[in-house]
Amino acid sequence: MAILEVKNVGKRFGGLQALGDVNLNVEENTCHAIIGPNGAGKSTLLNCLVGKLIPDTGSVMFDGQSVLGRKPYEINQMGISRVFQTPEIFSDLTVMENMLIPCFAKRDGAFRMHAIGSIEKDQDIVGKAEQMLIDMNLIDKREMQSSSMSRGDKRRLEIAMCLAQEPRLLLLDEPTAGMARADTNNTIDLLKQIKDERDITIAIIEHDMHVVFSLSDRITVLAQGTPLVEDTPDKIKGHPKVREAYLGESQDAA
């Protein structure tokens, strides 16, 4: 069953048709990659899914409910978490504090006035956050201020924060952009592990073909705001249209 259904979505900025007529189904518990050259509309599409942009036409259904017109925090509470291109974390706070926030958000919802209680005494939340840090190999950095971590660790923390919310759909926006090779490989391993161990659907936007082919079950190729083809990684690799439009050039270059 498709957990995310994108139907006839179009978005126009002034004279620029950023998205033409996008149809896309993401099946539950798969990893679906969206690739395409620069300016293909990948980020616009992603922003339409999380409530940052509202498409001019079409519909976006998550688990049978429309996400259109909802605010980002409402869509998140429905079960969609997003990882940003540059890690968005609470850089003034410690790693542990970063981890506590999504745990509270999962349990207490979008707002709860909890002004007198002590965090330390909230064993459920603290335990859950600690467990997550252990799972993600961040426990030794627990009291570190998150801004002083390496880029790879920041990415790891951001993913951990998203997972702490137990989302049904995890959206990744170029998760390895600007990373060194070693960090990229670590991130791939981490994502593979997440995919195998958890009941989670992943949608990923990525430039790096290595990342795309090592993770995804299905790939949609976007060009000039419309999907070109959608298929399994093996078929995409050999697809003449894709080679011509996109892959051919980059593989030759590599």
Place this chain on the structure above:
Amino acid sequence: MDAIILQFLNGLDKGSAYALIALGLTLIFGTLGVVNFAHGALFMIGAFCSVTVQRILTLSSESLSATEKDFLGNPLKIKTPYVENWFGPEVGAALIDWSVPLAIVFAIPVMLLVGFIMERGLIKHFYKRPHADQILVTFGLAIVLQEVIKYFYGANPLPTPAPSVFVGSFDFGPLLGLDTSLAYPYWRLVYFAFSAAIIGAVFAFLQFTTFGMVVRAGMADRETVGLLGIDIDRRFTIMFGIAAAVAGLAGVMYAPINSPNYHMGMDFLVLSFVVVVVGGMGSLPGAVLAGFMLGILESLASMNEIKNILPGIDQIIIYVVAIIILLTRPRGLMGRKGVMEE
């Protein structure tokens, strides 16, 4: 009816002052991304340029009168301004009489210098700091400038008369075909014309010079302009100086309308912020439009007929209008999308 016209006219010069200060604030904000809480102090320094020039011109030598004696029989001390000694009594007296317009010549370099020093010495270091820090440090600077002026000039307002040619009023009554007279002080007309000229000059400068074009491009998209290899920082420093000069000149000519005092800057600043926000942050035409609009509104609301029913409404109405506009048009009258949205 005539009272309304008169208040409308009165509103023009208060509006001019708001518009000029708001224009400078917008230039600084649009180019440097800094909210300058010390901008009112620049207006105030301008007004004190008038006071200073007047004081310099009236510096006098003392001599003993040969003929006149005081009541004790001693020769009377006569003060003669040096300018009268140097240029003769008539030219000297005329210079003193015209000290406020002459102060413009004095104020331009002073204000440019103050602007450059402020930008290079202080504001520059705050571009990358949070907005709250920028507000705080310029707020601190405003207090310091205000206290320095207070130290040198005292706390009392200092009357600074306009040239005697402009003493008196122009009667708009006959001109508008009214039976009653509609006296409007000449100096206020001068002030309005002067402000209009400055506003025009700033817009022409931004519109027709290469420098202005770069600045406008920088206001729209700083990074892209930076990529073109244009030294945008230096231009912005000059722009800060110009904004300071605009505020200063607004102050110079305002001195005869309201006797300069050390806290006049802050009084104007608070309202100028409201003007900027109502006009739409980052919009130069918006700042001018809102400046005149709110100035006239304030003036109309201060009519006795209205004040008798609603005391203090002239001070209140501006804020009420500002809040209503911001609720209905969050970007202000002419604000662009994307300016200070976060």
Place this chain on the structure above:
Amino acid sequence: MFGLNKRDAGLLLVVAGLALFAPFLLNPFPTDSAMAQFNAGYPDLMQRFVIFGVFAVGFNLLFGLTGYLSFGHAAFLGIGSYSAVWMFKLLGYNILPGMILSVVVSAVFALMIGYISLRRSGIYFSILTLAFAQMLFAIAYSDLIGRFFGTPITNGETGLQVYTSDPQFFHSENLPDIPHIFGQKMQSTYTLDVGAWSFDFNFGYYFCALILIAAFYLAIRIFRSPFGLMLRAVKSNQQRMNYTGLNTRPYTLAVFVISGMYAGLAGGLMASMDPLAGAERMQWTASGEVVLMTILGGAGTLIGPILGAGFIKYFENIFAKINDNVLHSWFSFMPDGLENLMVALVHPFVGKGWHLTLGLLFMLVVIFLPGGLVEGGQRIAQRLRGKKAAEKATDTSKTPAE
């Protein structure tokens, strides 16, 4: 202790100690000595210390935690004062109803102002709060509201005060004609003479001090609560907040209202010490003052605002007393010429020049010491502890504690 960890409990004890022993601490010099002018243990001055402490602690909850810089917080101070004086006029001089009403009314106003202002952040928010406060100031100053009721509500320029013709419903013969709690007068003072020293113990001061301690305790709890964590998250990254399923608006509005209630409480206390309320209490200069106090002491730290409030109020009082005679006596050891030069150099910064010093000090703090006096203290402590300990201290200084 009281649900606090050791460090916070220690901090609370320090504040409680400072507040309770202030009459001794602030009067270190014998009454007749030349240094007596630097004593600050007078009831009305001490009351101001703690009342502004409450105000600044509340302001810091908003600014220190969320980074939203309100430039109109004095509006709530004034509203608190007016509410309290109205209770005196209607019910009588017992201050408790006044205190309650001042908190409630300022909460209502904070809810309205915050609801609108918090639609925007950054500079817009600062200017909106400034505009609201100036509007309320203008309304109070002209008593526009009173026009509609046919009776003065704020009493314009004169200020609101209690007249003998007021109803004072619960007033009776045996109750005092000045603010009191169940007959115990606010201004009653017991003076203790010990040798050359004399110490004033004022009932009103101790009442305010207890409220400060309670307010500070509550602030610590809020800082350490999940709510406080969310507020720091708002300051750090609103985008991540939204994409973590958290609605930032109710969080900021809630803390804005709490902060407004603190200011209202401070205003109510002011009126309880001196049953007057004037519009100037709401002017932007008063809002600027609490900003100065909080930043100077250390925004976002727990004890900073209290230190800042005490620091500014103390030096405001002391500096005002330093005139040229005092300066000459300080520099009298120097040769005459040099003495005069020194006096001339220092003169602009003391006496009436206090605001100049304050402005300069404030700028220096913003530029070089964004953490205020607390950060300064920490840096000195680091120096003293040596380098190795210093590295450890850097880590702890980043958690918003102390």
